[in-house]
Structures are given as structure tokens and as C-alpha cells.
Amino acid sequence: MGKPFNFNHQFLLLLPLLLFPVLINSTTDEQPEIISRFQEYLRINTAQPSPDYEKSTQFLLTQADSLSLESQVVEFVKGKPLVILKWPASDPSLPSILLNSHTDVVPSEISKWAYPPLGAHIDEHGNIFARGSQDMKCVGMQYLEAIRKLKSSGFQPKRSLYLSFVPDEEIGGHDGVEKFSHSDVFKSMNVDIVLDEGLASPNENYRLFYAERTPWWLVIKSTGAPGHGAKLYDNSAMENLFKSIEIIRRFRASQFDLIKAGLKSEGDVISVNMASLKAGTPSPTGFVMNLQPSEAEAGFDIRVPPTANVESLEKRLAEEWAPAS
Structure with a gap:
């Protein structure tokens, strides 16, 4: 997408916080707030076939306001909002980075769950039970919490950093990221690299995939x-x-x-x-x-x-x- 991306020092500083759970780099005092925000997102019913996109959009815009990020909501199909957040660069001439995640989740067979799939219950081991806790609301929240951590440290990215929260990924993404990727909105962002979802990891080791099936x-x-x-x-x-x-x-x-x-x-x-x-x-x-x-x-x-x-x-x-x- 665009010219080959140069992994410069600025991006390498950003990458660990974007890929690894923010809890590792957070104090004990911060962890309850991080978990609480994650639970709030998980409890929004965005399960197909009738996701509550209005509620998830409001939640994401509230997070953007708390981080002083620029925000934009685009609807290529009515009722299917795509939320775009932006952390402006110190050098706007450089190509940008896009961190993508989807807001919808697959349906649940409630009778097969130990805890309600929208309850975001935490057990005595710290495990969170909720639809979307891995695919992929966790990644969207990790992006936001990483930015929160970076902003508090005074970090300023040289490249503009975009976050996109797209609808309908679980049913093909035709009304979401597909229309987005062919739009003038996307072209204007001058994106050079995109990070998206991958496999959940039970430890601190993450694998990067450079191509998708x-x-x-x-x-x-x-x-x-x-x-x-x-x-x-x-x-x-x-x-x-x-x-x-x-x-x-x-x-x-x-x-x-x-x-x-x-x-x-x-x-x-x-x-x-x-x-x-x-x-x-x-x-x-x-x-x-x-x-x-x-x-x-x-x-x-x-x-x-x-x-x-x-x-x-x-x-x-x-x-x-x-x-x-």
C-alpha cells in the first residue's frame, strides 16, 4: 500500500506499546481504569446480525475526546458507521500509520457460556469472559491505551497515526473496510503501513504476519x-x-x-x-x-x-x- 515503509526509529519506539498488552507497562493504580474501559467496550452489544453501532461509536468518540484525538465518523452505508481517529504528526509530509480494528463480533450460543457473553466477567485468575475479548475489541483498546500511555510520556509521533474502527468485518466487511479502502477519505490519509488483527497470545510473545489469507x-x-x-x-x-x-x-x-x-x-x-x-x-x-x-x-x-x-x-x-x- 503506497511506497515501501521505512521502519524508522520513531515507529520502533511506538511498536512495542502498540503490540504488547499495556498492562505490562502500567502501574497498579492504572490497571483498574484500563480494565474498566475494556469492560465497558465489551459490554456493548455489537454482535451480528444486529450490532449496536450507535453505542460503540459514542464510546469510541468519548475515548477520542479523553485523548484529545481528532475524530471523524463516516457512513458509506447508512447505519454502519466507520470511526476514524487521528493523532497528528510533527511532520505531516511523511506517510501515515493506520491501526485498524473492527467493532462487530460474532453471535454467541449463550447456553454454552460459563458467564454471560456480554458481561465481561473477571474470574479469580484475571481472565475476562466476553464476546470480542480476543476478536477483536482487545486490539482496539490496546491501541487506545498505548496512545494514552505515549501521550502521558510526552511522545510526539513524526508520522500521523490513524485508528480506524470498522463495521461488518464478521460478515465480509463489504460495507465497511472494503468501501473505506476505495474511498477518497482513505486516499487523503496517505497511509504507508496498516496493522490489523492477528492471533491472540497467552504470553508476551507476539507474531507479526505480513500477508492475510x-x-x-x-x-x-x-x-x-x-x-x-x-x-x-x-x-x-x-x-x-x-x-x-x-x-x-x-x-x-x-x-x-x-x-x-x-x-x-x-x-x-x-x-x-x-x-x-x-x-x-x-x-x-x-x-x-x-x-x-x-x-x-x-x-x-x-x-x-x-x-x-x-x-x-x-x-x-x-x-x-x-x-x-
Whole structure:
């Protein structure tokens, strides 16, 4: 994005605080306030499919005011605000740094949680239980707390530092960062490097990834003649679908084996996970069990690394994975 970034001394000073938990560099007196702000953010219900973006936006603007950061709210799609904060540079001519995070989170199966997913409960070990505590409200708050710490030390960045809090990442980001990255707003920021989310770390060691896998969301739909549940016949919708699922399962296993053998890291393989399965004829008590359905479908979350042979994968999809029906 733009010209190659030069990791100068100013950025190297900034990097540790942006990447490592701020609690490590905070006094005991500061920690309750940091945790309290984090909990407040976690308790805002931004779960898909109905995230409360209005409330999260107000929270972020309040944080910006407390840090004397410039703020801007942009809506490329009505009701889906994108919050941009700015810490101006001492040398505005230099390309800027963008720290990105998303405000939305995935839904929760509340019955499977030990504590309410929006409660931000802290147990006796200091663990915080909340949807978004890792993906990725923690990172957004680490950015803000790092800036708070740097500002209190008198640090002044040579490059302008932007923070973007984007909507809809968990459903593809088409109305958020996708429109943002093609906008005049983004072009005017003169961004040279972007830091985004990665893997959560249980210790003080963080890994940096310089490339992101591309999501391919695939739905395979098979058809077949409906029939009585007791009848055996070839090429039912369910049978046809499971032929595809088994082929994909074997491919997934081959990729996973590379990780297990230490030959590749997780970011270097094509990951495939079945995320949905839909079939059957509904009835008032569940599904009609003695009727084989005429249609069945499965959804897959596929992540493709930049080093993968895309043409080969597309050919595999068309010739191997797609059901013959």
C-alpha cells in the first residue's frame, strides 16, 4: 500500500506499546481504569446480525475526546458507521500509520457460556469472559491505551497515526473496510503501513504476519429425487452432498497434516471448515424423519493464502468438490 515503509526509529519506539498488552507497562493504580474501559467496550452489544453501532461509536468518540484525538465518523452505508481517529504528526509530509480494528463480533450460543457473553466477567485468575475479548475489541483498546500511555510520556509521533474502527468485518466487511479502502477519505490519509488483527497470545510473545489469507465462502447445493425414508436408492440429495463433503474433508486433512508435521504454519495452508449444513423437511415437532429431501446444502469457510495457486483451487472446486448432480 503506497511506497515501501521505512521502519524508522520513531515507529520502533511506538511498536512495542502498540503490540504488547499495556498492562505490562502500567502501574497498579492504572490497571483498574484500563480494565474498566475494556469492560465497558465489551459490554456493548455489537454482535451480528444486529450490532449496536450507535453505542460503540459514542464510546469510541468519548475515548477520542479523553485523548484529545481528532475524530471523524463516516457512513458509506447508512447505519454502519466507520470511526476514524487521528493523532497528528510533527511532520505531516511523511506517510501515515493506520491501526485498524473492527467493532462487530460474532453471535454467541449463550447456553454454552460459563458467564454471560456480554458481561465481561473477571474470574479469580484475571481472565475476562466476553464476546470480542480476543476478536477483536482487545486490539482496539490496546491501541487506545498505548496512545494514552505515549501521550502521558510526552511522545510526539513524526508520522500521523490513524485508528480506524470498522463495521461488518464478521460478515465480509463489504460495507465497511472494503468501501473505506476505495474511498477518497482513505486516499487523503496517505497511509504507508496498516496493522490489523492477528492471533491472540497467552504470553508476551507476539507474531507479526505480513500477508492475510483471502476468505472464500462456499455453499454447495445438491439435488436428488425425494423419496420415502425407508427406501434405498442412488443419488439422493443427501448422498450427493456427502460425496462432496467427504472429498473436501480429505483435502482439509491433507492441509492439516502439513501443520501437524511442522512443515507449514497455519497461515501457509488453505484452511477449509464446514460452517453450516441445511437439509430436511420441517415439521411442527422438528423434521419429517421418513422423507428424504430433494435438496441439501453445506457452507464452507475457506481461507486462501497469497502463496496458493488460485487457478488450481478453482479447478479443484469445479471438477472435484462440486456434486455431480
